[in-house]
Structures are given as C-alpha cells and as structure tokens.
Amino acid sequence: MKKNICKYLLKISLLVASLLFTTQISAEELRWAADAESGAPYVFYDAKNPTQIIGFEYDLVQILAKKLNRNPRFVQNAWDGLVPGLDREEYDIAINGIEITEDRKKVVLFSNPYYATNLQLVVRQDELRFKNLSDLAGFKVGTLTGALSEKTLRAETGIEILLYESEANAHQDLSLGRSDAVLFDAPIAKYYSEVDSRFKILPTVIGSMTYGIAISKKNQELQKKLNSALQQMIDSGELKEIYERWAIWNSPTAQLFNDTSPTRTPPAEFENYKNNLNSNRGLAEKFKIYKKTFPILATAALKTVQVSFCAMIVAIIGGLVLVGARLYGGSFLRTFVILFVELIRGTPLLLQLFFIFYALPSLGVEFSPFWAAVLGLGINYSVQESEIYRSGLLSVHQNQIEAAKLLGLNSWQSFWSVQAPQAFRISLPPMTTDFIALIKDSSLVSVITMVELTKSYSTLASTYYDYIGFAVIAAILYMLIGLPLVLVSKKLEKSNK
Numbered sequence: 422m423k424k425n426i427c428k429y430l431l432k433i434s435l436l437v438a439s440l441l442f443t444t445q446i447s448a449e450e451l452r453w454a455a456d457a458e459s460g461a462p463y464v465f466y467d468a469k470n471p472t473q474i475i476g477f478e479y480d481l482v483q484i485l486a487k488k489l490n491r492n493p494r495f496v497q498n499a500w501d502g503l504v505p506g507l508d509r510e511e512y513d514i515a516i517n518g519i520e521i522t523e524d525r526k527k528v529v530l531f532s533n534p535y536y537a538t539n540l541q542l543v544v545r546q547d548e549l550r551f552k553n554l555s556d557l558a559g560f561k562v563g564t565l566t567g568a569l570s571e572k573t574l575r576a577e578t579g580i581e582i583l584l585y586e587s588e589a590n591a592h593q594d595l596s597l598g599r600s601d602a603v604l605f606d607a608p609i610a611k612y613y614s615e616v617d618s619r620f621k622i623l624p625t626v627i628g629s630m631t632y633g634i635a636i637s638k639k640n641q642e643l644q645k646k647l648n649s650a651l652q653q654m655i656d657s658g659e660l661k662e663i664y665e666r667w668a669i670w671n672s673p674t675a676q677l678f679n680d681t682s683p684t685r686t687p688p689a690e691f692e693n694y695k696n697n698l699n700s701n702r703g704l705a706e707k708f709k710i711y712k713k714t715f716p717i718l719a720t721a722a723l724k725t726v727q728v729s730f731c732a733m734i735v736a737i738i739g740g741l742v743l744v745g746a747r748l749y750g751g752s753f754l755r756t757f758v759i760l761f762v763e764l765i766r767g768t769p770l771l772l773q774l775f776f777i778f779y780a781l782p783s784l785g786v787e788f789s790p791f792w793a794a795v796l797g798l799g800i801n802y803s804v805q806e807s808e809i810y811r812s813g814l815l816s817v818h819q820n821q822i823e824a825a826k827l828l829g830l831n832s833w834q835s836f837w838s839v840q841a842p843q844a845f846r847i848s849l850p851p852m853t854t855d856f857i858a859l860i861k862d863s864s865l866v867s868v869i870t871m872v873e874l875t876k877s878y879s880t881l882a883s884t885y886y887d888y889i890g891f892a893v894i895a896a897i898l899y900m901l902i903g904l905p906l907v908l909v910s911k912k913l914e915k916s917n918k
Contacts, residue, residue: 451491452512453482454870456500458880460588461612461694462667463518466884468697471714477667477690478516481535484659488650498870500586501567504529505779507637509787511870514647515635518606520569530638532647534631535660537673538607540570542623543614545595551602553625554580560601563591569630570604588613589883595620606630608669616695629673655680666690698886707890714881715894721877722898728794728873729860729902735799736859740806747811758807765804771865773797778869794866802859809851813844853910857903874898 455464457474464476474495486493496512503515507529521531542562544551551557558579564570566584574582583600585591591603596619604627605613614620634651636644654660655678664670665684668691675681702710747758765773774797777788788796817840825835864875878895882888 449491450494451482451486451489451514452494452496453486454496454498454503454506454512454515455517456503457497458587458876458883459500459517460609460883462608462669462690464516466880468884471717471881471884475690477663477669478518480663480666481654481660482516484654484663485647485650488653489646496870497872497876499868500565502779502868502870504635506870507635509779509782510637510639511790513636513640513643516632518568518608518632519635520630521633522569522572525635528638530636530641530644531633532636532644533651534633534677535651536632536664536669537629537677538632538669538671539629539673540573540604540627541607541610542602542604542625542627543592543595543610543620544602544623545598546619546621548601548621552623554604554627557602561599563594563600563603564605565591568606569628570606573628574604587879587883589886592617592620593888607671611669612691612694616698631677662686702887707887710885710887711890711894714891717881718874718877718891718894718898721872721874722902724872725860725863725874725899726902728791728798728866728871729856729863731795732798732802732859732863733856735795736802736806736856739799739803740810743803743807744810744814747807748814762804762807765801770797770801770862771868773801774865774869790866790870793869794863794871797866797869798859798863801862802855805855806852809848809855810844813848814840816847817843849910849913853906856906860899860903860906 455478457464457466459465462476463478464474467473467475482493496506498506498511498515500517503517503519504525506512507515515529519525521534525531542551542554542557551560554573554577558577559581561581561583562574563583563585564574565588566586571582571584574580583591583594585594588605588609591600591605592613594600595603603614610622614622634647636647651660658680661670661678661680662685664674665686666689668688670684743758743762746754747762750758774793777797778790778793781787821839821843822835825839830838863873866873867876874895878891882891885891
C-alpha cells in the first residue's frame, strides 16, 4: 500500500515538474526592437488604437515568436541605436527595415533575407525636371539618417543631402519646397508618397537591397532558429500573405523566395492605412484623438519627471563635490576637476549619453536605460552647477569673511553663516534656469531606448499627421513639469531677501 502511495506521489511530482518546465519554456520572451516612429509599413502605432503597434514587421515577428515558442516583447529604440543595442543585450533581435550590408555584417549577425526591394525618388506633383539621380546635381535631396539611401546619395556628386529621423518630416520639407526630392525604400515611398496627391514617385528603379533581422554575434544559435522559422513561413506562404495584406509584395521578393504564384490576399491593411490618413479632421474629431492619446503623453511626462528629478539630485550633489574640490582641494585635485569640467562642458550631452549607455559596457560597466539617462544628465549638469556655485561663492567679498573671523567665527562657521547664504541667494536664479533646461534636455534620452515626452509627441504627431495639436499638448505638459520648480525658486528667493 505504501509503495503504491509512493508511486502515485512520484508520478504527481513528475507531472507537476513537467508542467512547470513547459510553462517556463513557453513563457520565454523574444525581445524585439524597432523604432515605432520610423513609420509605415514597418512598425508604427495604429491610428485607431494608439497603444497598439502594427506593421508588416510586427506581423512577421508575431508568427516568428510563435514558431520559436516564445512570447514577443517589443522594445522601443531610436533607429540608429538598434544595432548598438544588440551588443548591450537590451533585446534579442532588431527588425526595422535594416538593410543587409557588408559594414553591418562586421558587427552583427543577420538572418536570411526576409524582404527585397529598391530605392525610389519622390518629387512634388508639378515637378518635371527630374527623371533619375543624375538630374539632381546641385539640388537638395532628403533621406533617412543611416539608411542605405544615404550611402547611395553620398556616392553621387553635387547633391546636397538633407538627413531626417522620420519619413513624415522629410515629406513635410518636400511639400514646403525646402528640398527638391526625397529618396526612400520603395515601401516607404508607397505609404507616404503614393497616398498623397502632393507627391509623385518617379518610375526609375535605383539600386537593390534586402532586409534582414539583426542578431548579436554572441547568439549564433538564435540565428539558426530564426532562419529555420523564416524558411517555414516562406514555404507555407505565410510571409507572402503578410506582404499581400500590406500591399508590398513585389517582383524582387518573389524572385528571392522563388515564388511566381499569383497574389490571393486582398491588401486590407493598406486600405485601412489609407482610410485613417484623413488629415482634414474636424476640431471635435481631433479632440477625441487628443483625449484617447493623452494617457500616452501623460505616462511619458511622468517618465520625464522621474528622470529629471533624479538627474537634478545627481547634479546638485555632483556640483557641490566638484566646487568643493576645486576651491578647497589640493593642487592635483583642482587640476583634475578643471580638466573634468572642461571635458564635460566641451562635449555634447548626446555623445555623453551614447558613451555611458553603449561604450561603458565594453569596459564592464553597465547601466539600465533609466539610470544611464539619470547619470548622463546628472553629470552634465553637475559641471554647470559647480560653476554656478563657484561664481556665487567667489562673489562674496573677502572682507566679509575676514570680518567674520574677527568676530570669533572659525572657517566652518564663517562659511555657513556668512558665505553660503549669500552665495545661495546669488546662485538660485541661474540654478532654476539650469534645471528647467535639464528637463528640456531629457528629450535626448530617447536615443538610449527611453520613451519620454518628446519621443511620444514625435511618434503620435507622425501617426496622425498633426504636429501642431500634439506640440501644444506637449508644450503645456513641459510647462506644468517646470512650473513647481519656478514657484519653489521664487519662494526661496523671497525668504532669502
């Protein structure tokens, strides 16, 4: 009897362990990165539901993850930071119309190509001067930063190149006459130019390219699994069906897949996209959109507050340490601080953020995106704070300090009773200005995968083609974030008079 009970308990234990093991495997994530601001038809926010990501690459990843028995989790990152983020292991794969090039192969692995296309020129509808790239010598041509189209333009002579972070901004400049043409991958031209009567796509086909999924060189096993899953999607026709729904199935991809069968799936996603492009929305409809998207902006504003507040604390403490070392430290320490201050003041904040987030991990020092942002902003502004504190302290006349000593105060008492209060009163206005500037500079942290207020504004504005309305909302939120700081500063100024 006891033996039977033991057998049953053993079987139940094995069953529970098996279920737990299976659950653990199925719950494994596939972290995939893209820039949702990069736009249609790749990865972008749905105009009907701005909390939902859509796009043909989004659909591709969902099926890939299912075949790999993983749960897909989206990670937002700026387009030019997608490849560096793989080395930091912030995510497993990057997929965002990343062209397979020899230069990129040196730093990352690529899956087998999942799409083939070419470049196309877009001009204004009334433009008759241009037929191909050679006609654009002496003219301004816009394209996306870091894309193969940029490299193609640089190979031409005499073309003035304008670089953009988003397709929408490039088209906006073209419509305003700030550029003479734009050069994009064919899918971008279709979704941004073909659907807009202000533009026309020139029939000349320029170059060729294939897209691949970027993977860290440390993860060769994942590359093999992705290639196997992609081949399954090609053989089953699932990948072709995605491209047909988004109306981007083309002859280069058909040749890549060796698939000459006729198209069968209606371009439903492309039609939905066109139907949502109505830029002549009434005020009531716009307010409905603002109401629907406000939680996204509010969440991003909260992230901005968190990053800015923590960075201010770092800046205040760092500034005090630096000014103390510079004014009261030994000669070696003073020299070191002066060199450090000039180094930070002489280099851009954006470069410092890139160094902290992408370069330091190669030296064994790694921070999360949030703390990298806090550290980058904090160090940058601690240098500026130290100079403000130094000017405030030095503005107190030496005679007052000598008088305090004659009254029997020691150096420490003299500092806290005479020098510090006056220096604080003098430093307070520039400190307030500095911290308001810090809040605004927090917009730069989007380059290290942080989604803050400016990034959310940019994404929503490009989704709904409403740059004015969302700009007003974002500006109001920034003002509300900085207002308490101004009020506290004014109160402190009055109390110190």
